[in-house]
Amino acid sequence: MSTPTIKSKIGVLHSQIGFDDGVSIVIRQIEEVMIRQLKIPASKIFYLCGRAGNGGANIFVHPQLWHQHWINRLMLKNYQRGYTDKQKFLIEKAIKRAQNIIAKFIQQTQIQVLIAHNTSHPVNFITSLALARYYQKDGFTPRYVLWWHDSHLERERFLHPSPQVQRYLLAGVPGPYPDFIVFINSLQWERSKSYFKTLEKRRPGFYRRLQHNHQVIYNTADLEINSVKSLITNPEIKRLVRQFLIGYRIKERLRERGLNIGNTLFCLQHTRIVPRKKIDFALQFCFALQQKFSSSSRFRGVLFFVSGYNGDEGEEHKKHLWEYFQKLQQSYPNAKVILLFAEDNPYSEIKFRHFPFVFAYLGGIATYFSEMEGFGNNLLEVLAAGLIPIVYQYPAFKSDIAPLGFKVIELSRYKLNDNFLNRVIYLLNSSSLRQSWGQHNLKILRRYFSHQTIATKLKLALGI
Missing domain, CATH: 3.40.50.2000 (Glycogen Phosphorylase B;)
Incomplete structure (x- = not known):
């Protein structure tokens, strides 16, 4: 050789x-x-x-x-x-x-x-x-x-x-x-x-x-922004947000549920649609979280958006998710949770890797409850957009990512309780805290995960 x-x-x-x-x-x-x-x-x-x-x-x-x-x-x-x-x-x-x-x-x-x-x-x-x-x-x-x-x-x-x-x-x-x-x-x-x-x-x-x-x-990670503050003034990200709102009829969908952009939590599931990503648990989290919103909270509903595609790894999982969503609607009859899939609009010009920036601009969060990952590419994309994820402690996260000091909310078991949900709501109610965490995460990404x-x-x- x-x-x-x-x-x-x-x-x-x-x-x-x-x-x-x-x-x-x-x-x-x-x-x-x-x-x-x-x-x-x-x-x-x-x-x-x-x-x-x-x-x-x-x-x-x-x-x-x-x-x-x-x-x-x-x-x-x-x-x-x-x-x-x-x-x-x-x-x-x-x-x-x-x-x-x-x-x-x-x-x-x-x-x-x-x-x-x-x-x-x-x-x-x-x-x-x-x-x-x-x-x-x-x-x-x-x-x-x-x-x-x-x-x-x-x-x-x-x-x-x-x-x-x-x-x-x-x-x-x-x-x-x-x-x-x-x-x-x-x-x-x-x-x-x-x-x-x-x-x-x-x-x-x-x-x-x-x-x-x-x-x-x-x-x-692709580090496309220097600071979380720059999201608000970035013309390209503003353009992507406009495309998202129009292409997925967001305002119309919210209006049908008595919601608007200001009182809706935008929650991103930035993964493909396969069972090990635990998207069904993320849906359960959204319903439970929405029920915890108090009258003093600005949020009244949740828009849960899955950015990846279906049918990989030999699994047809999307149908199961729709059925589970309908079951949750019956269990939480007053909940205002909307489920959308990016692939349902094949004409959208927004690329997969851009969705975290859109949701960060809208003041949202991300869910990442995977039970197993080789590492977590999509998690890094979320962090690189300044978006704060709610993360299950899968093995590679615990061994290689968590010790570096990222500011995220972690879940050690697939079980929701008031203490955990209150921690999420505390983060949601403080835009300055989310911005501080996001900036901290960008700093860690530059140090350990730049190309x-x-x-x-x-x-x-x-x-x-």
């Missing part, structure tokens, strides 16, 4: 790029660091994916690599019970096809480094196994850098594979082939040690080498 240099060509492999999922966001951030800090020309960065939100000469798209491709979904559907002979034949055929796609991409682009995102996760089964077989067959060029966002070792739903699936996981999800692994939180290395030790039988010395060839690189902070570690991972 030739030694990579700053002049090297870099390949990036993932299910999809250019969307609003956490991995796509990280891919965009890494590209920015490579170009601006490491001075790698954009023309030397190539992408291979199953689906792309944008086009370009350096982007190679093959639907077979998409995590929502039917054969990949088949593998996940039968994860615990295994596969029939016919299914095994179709799976092996798909892996071979993906392996050829990867080999052709590497041959065409002549890359020296390949950053493979989430080939540690069964959601990318076909691509992960295909990449492992490529290295098993064709040697160890280019340098294989695995960006470990998540894995089958961290999710309850993946902890009980069938014996057949377990063999696949050991062989290539990710298998014993990465030259370097980037973890996105400090818990992942400890959780994965036993898996890596098992791989010693397949590639002697792999675990020992990996002890010296892994690194934790936190997700970073520049990862340049040195990224250079080490790439081997340049």
Whole structure:
């Protein structure tokens, strides 16, 4: 394997790029660091994916690599019970096809480094196994850098594979082939040690080498504002707010419930619509909070807005949320809570990452009750807008984010009580406190989560 240099060509492999999922966001951030800090020309960065939100000469798209491709979904559907002979034949055929796609991409682009995102996760089964077989067959060029966002070792739903699936996981999800692994939180290395030790039988010395060839690189944040005060006078943010109010008919919807912008709490759920984000609990929080509003409070109702999209991770969750919302309406007959989804207006020009700025301008808050996250990209986006989140203490938050001193309201259990709700109301009743917390959070983001902070570690991972 030739030694990579700053002049090297870099390949990036993932299910999809250019969307609003956490991995796509990280891919965009890494590209920015490579170009601006490491001075790698954009023309030397190539992408291979199953689906792309944008086009370009350096982007190679093959639907077979998409995590929502039917054969990949088949593998996940039968994860615990295994596969029939016919299914095994179709799976092996798909892996071979993906392996050829990867080999052709590497041959065409002549890359020296390949950053493979989430080939540690069964959601990318076909691509992960295909990449492992490529290295098993064709040697160890280019340098294989695995960006470990998540894995089958961290999710309850993946902890009980069938014996057949377990063999696949050991062989290539990710298998014993990465030259370097980037973890996105400090818990992942400890959780994965036993898996890596098992791989010693397949590639002697792999675990020992990996002890010296892994690194934790936190997700970073786009810092677009210098202060929370600047939100109010920023003409671009004002324009986005106007678009939001018009595009989603906010004033009309509020008027129908006897509300207006001044007496409504705008609450943002800045995530995709999947069960582990606990959006149903966030809805319960909104109803319980609205019931606590007193006559002395300026708030009379809550508008709860989900900015992400539905149907990812093999789940159809939106229908459940609507049903649960209707059940809450029956339990709280006098509550004035409005539920909206960003994806219900496909013509909106507001991008996913801009919604936190809109809600910060409107004096709102955000909910982030996820039970599990690799790190918390969307949480960083909320903080970078000066918006204060209400956060459940998921493992990576407790280990890597909370110790840095962010000003947020934390929840340790999925249980609402008067003390917790009163803390939220106290924050809502003080715009100066929200502004102070927001400014404090921006300061921490600049210190620990700016793109520049990862340049040195990224250079080490790439081997340049």
